[in-house]
Amino acid sequence: MSAVTTAAVPAPRLGFGASLRHGLTLTRRSLLKIKANPEEVIGLTIQPIMFVALFVFIFGQALAGSWQEYRDFALPGIIVQTVVFATMGTGLSLNSDIEKGIFDRFRSLPIARSAPLVGAVLGDLVRYTLSVLVITVIGVVIGFRLESLPGTVAAVALILVFAFALCWMSALVGLMARSIMGVQMFAMTLMFPLTFGSSIFVAADKMPSWLRPVIEVNPITHLTDAVRSLIAGGFPVSHIVTTLVWSAVFFAVFFPLAVWRYKRRT
């Protein structure tokens, strides 16, 4: 080996600019995938749409007196549910990249190590936003009224903040699971109780009393109630603060764990 190559050269550190550029390049990849598979975003919203149809048109009368009333109650919750389920996509896509060896390719390149993770998460935020839009539009089509526009924007922002925090849990699961199936199993066993044990479909005070404490701590309840109130023109400080605190907790716990796991894997 020639002396030149073995001479101690300081390791070139990637600056923030380069790291950002790498992250954005892989965000672009996520967006290209959305463009290639618009049906995936639509698919994400099909289940909630079925919920809308089922709950609003079939149970609506029984649950709320009239289907219109139930529509107005349930739609904000269904938007929340859609996005909460959509966060599982982060774990699924990370897991599939690992399994397919695409991660190995990225890791063999002289790029920022964070780039694949940043790309996946930023791309997913776009996906969440799109699914919020799809459900909202459907809601408006069946007569749901967005009473306050600024409130609606704030509601969407709150949903995205919560989703951003939650997607790190999904990322952790995706990085740990041995297979896509594992990620899906986890998602189902966690997400169903989390969303059904909340005020998404039925207001907390109409639930059986033993379940009420659970529903009342469930962050999804607070998010849902905050969104409902914001869209209707209110400003539910306590629900907003509780949602933000929960988001901070999720982020504080799962972001470091996911990054640790990611580094170990890489």
Add this chain to the structure above:
Amino acid sequence: MSHAIQAEGLVKRFGETKALDGVDLTARTGTVLGVLGPNGAGKTTAVRVLATLLRPDAGHATVGGYDVVRQSFEVRQLIGLTGQYAAVDEQLTGVENLMMIGRLLGLRGREARRRAESLLERFRLADAGGRRTSTYSGGMRRRLDLAASLVGRPTVLYLDEPTTGLDPHSRNELWDIVRDLIGDGVTVLLTTQYLEEADQLADDIAVIDHGKVIARGTPDELKVQLGGQVLDVRPADRADLPAVAKVVAAVTGAEPVTAELAVQAPVTDSAMLAAVVRGLDEQGVAVGELALRKPSLDEVFLALTGSPAEDTPGDTKNETMEGAA
């Protein structure tokens, strides 16, 4: 003169399994090192260590003079990796896949596109470049994967079983591509289960099994290392095969292998040839063909590992027979 890849005493454990158990590998700059071994030998693990994807538990390795653990970033600037399974994004098109890598490596939009298009051209994927790679055949995916590992113009290239699962035609195509790359001065580390492939492409071969290098050398040296030559006797009449085997066994003292039409056994002394001829004459066996030849890599492998190698792709068996004639 210099070594693009140098690894000493690499050890990697996965729980109980010792995937690498003290592996030394060297690849001279601008040559092809073939790493030959059966399933589970540790080939992929070795590649992953050298590609900075895995930390060895012991030992160390340099690529282009840079340490794979302490200077992984510098190593990544030199290498290209084509893993065992094509790592292309199936939801993107061929062009998009290559442009993404180009952008990551700092090419601007137009440059990235030009680089992508020239690589697609080179790998005869130009027509398919705009199609999603989920519609590609296995061979096309392999070629795209190889193209992706070349976007950054690596000087050291890892090819982990590049032709496994390809039909003979695609395999020959890939061989030609690899030969081309060598012409460009790239150092290649190629793993394979196919003896023929190592024989065709590699300047040096390291045979590994259970995480250990059990033999190394040029293909010719390996054949010599096995101890000389193989006697190949083909009787004119198939019915005489058992009689031939008996004679050969008596003369060589080795257990001969009876193939479809011929009896084969290693010989250590060329005087044995005459003895076999005499023996056959005494038995009144008419000989169709009788030859001394170097052993095929298949036989080398069998002798080294005690188990036959995986079936070689295509019609290697026939080529062995022709080689015997």
